[in-house]
Amino acid sequence: MPVSLNSSKAIYAALKASGIRLVSALPETWLVHLIRMAEDDPEMTLVRLAKEEEGVGISAGAHFAGVGSAMLMQNHGFLASINGIVSFAFLYRIPLLMLISYRGSFGEKDPWQTQGGGVTEPLLRALGIPYFCLQTVESVPLRIRQAHELCASSLQPVALLLTRDLMWEE
Amino acid sequence: MLRLDCLRSIYSQLEKCVVVTIMGAIAAELQSIGHRPNFFYLQHAMGLASSTGLGLALSLPEQTVVVLDGDGSVLMNLGTFSTMARYRPRNLLHIVFDNESLLSVGGFPTATATGTDLAQIAKAAGVPRTATVTDCDAFVVAITDALAAKTLTTIVAKVEASGPAKYVTDLTLLENRFEFSRYLRTLKKPLR
Numbered sequence: 001m002p003v004s005l006n007s008s009k010a011i012y013a014a015l016k017a018s019g020i021r022l023v024s025a026l027p028e029t030w031l032v033h034l035i036r037m038a039e040d041d042p043e044m045t046l047v048r049l050a051k052e053e054e055g056v057g058i059s060a061g062a063h064f065a066g067v068g069s070a071m072l073m074q075n076h077g078f079l080a081s082i083n084g085i086v087s088f089a090f091l092y093r094i095p096l097l098m099l100i101s102y103r104g105s106f107g108e109k110d111p112w113q114t115q116g117g118g119v120t121e122p123l124l125r126a127l128g129i130p131y132f133c134l135q136t137v138e139s140v141p142l143r144i145r146q147a148h149e150l151c152a153s154s155l156q157p158v159a160l161l162l163t164r165d166l167m168w169e170e
Numbered sequence: 171m172l173r174l175d176c177l178r179s180i181y182s183q184l185e186k187c188v189v190v191t192i193m194g195a196i197a198a199e200l201q202s203i204g205h206r207p208n209f210f211y212l213q214h215a216m217g218l219a220s221s222t223g224l225g226l227a228l229s230l231p232e233q234t235v236v237v238l239d240g241d242g243s244v245l246m247n248l249g250t251f252s253t254m255a256r257y258r259p260r261n262l263l264h265i266v267f268d269n270e271s272l273l274s275v276g277g278f279p280t281a282t283a284t285g286t287d288l289a290q291i292a293k294a295a296g297v298p299r300t301a302t303v304t305d306c307d308a309f310v311v312a313i314t315d316a317l318a319a320k321t322l323t324t325i326v327a328k329v330e331a332s333g334p335a336k337y338v339t340d341l342t343l344l345e346n347r348f349e350f351s352r353y354l355r356t357l358k359k360p361l362r
Contacts, residue, residue: 022229045228048256050249057218061190061225064210064351069225088215092347 002169007137008033014144022062024055025072030101030167052077056084060094070097075120096157107164131159173329174199191238192219194274195333207353217247227259241268241282255296258322271331292324299323
């Protein structure tokens with residue numbers, strides 16, 4: 001499977017370095033290595049979801065308890081989470097560190113992903129969620145650390161878009 | 171059975187727990203009995219109170235977490251039963267007040283009014299302990315047993331579709347949220 005193990009390792013290491021100890025996830029192809037790393041790590045609590053919006057509540061509960069968390073999801077999972085993001089995370093100032101696989105953009109071969117790709121960034125902008133497109137493995141440690149810092153200081157959602165250039169090796 | 175009577179009858183037990191409620195009548199009624207810093211009222215995001223309880227229970231294994239849910243909310247997130255059951259934290263008690271109605275928006279019947287059984291859904295999803303109760307004495311016994319069992323439990327309490335005259339209280343959302351999180355972070359030992 002040409003999902004980048006190298007990039008996945010860099011992302012996971014950066015999450016650990018930022019103190020993330022709970023990850024919620026719904027499997028998607030580009031996230032397989034990250035989910036396995038979380039599963040195999042005795043220091044990490046992995047919560048496998050039925051639907052991504054549950055992750056907003058789980059991250060909120062973890063935050064209230066003082067546990068740093070992150071959400072791993074596909075961009076369609078972000079779309080499925082929007083009510084929770086607005087009516088919980090924004091309403092109650094919950095920091096959500098969202099790592100979103102950016103399907104449906106340049107290079108996408110699966111027709112079913114293409115609509116979600118087109119609306120991901122416009123929706124992030126409409127919601128006022130700060131985001132950064134991670135395109136190179138070299139940028140991963142700094143940008144994940146910065147995203148976590150902004151998330152923690154602003155007490156609001158922050159997104160990192162995991163692009164095809166970062167996650168897929170062809 | 172009145173939800174307010176149920177809440178009064180277990181209030182002394184809730185005092186020792188980390189409590190998450192849904193919006194509307196449950197939040198207003200619990201506050202009318204007495205707000206505490208270990209109570210968080212999720213005044214929107216319907217369906218996510220149980221997910222919040224799961225996040226709390228996994229992050230605070232020494233505490234007992236009680237979620238006060240409702241039929242309308244839980245029907246919006248039935249997947250929560252399978253996620254709770256998957257991790258089945260021993261310190262999570264999920265109480266669903268089922269009035270078969272979306273009371274706060276005019277009393278429209280929910281699917282539990284036409285036969286959907288939330289305790290059976292919870293059981294089929296893998297929640298190890300489930301029960302449905304229809305009177306207050308049975309409710310108190312079910313809650314007391316569940317807290318003693320230290321096993322993930324869903325209790326469905328069938329209650330009348332009635333609530334307080336108004337839902338907005340003088341406790342602001344953010345005041346509640348920051349008081350709650352600050353309080354949890356001071357906890358060194360279980361409340362119980």
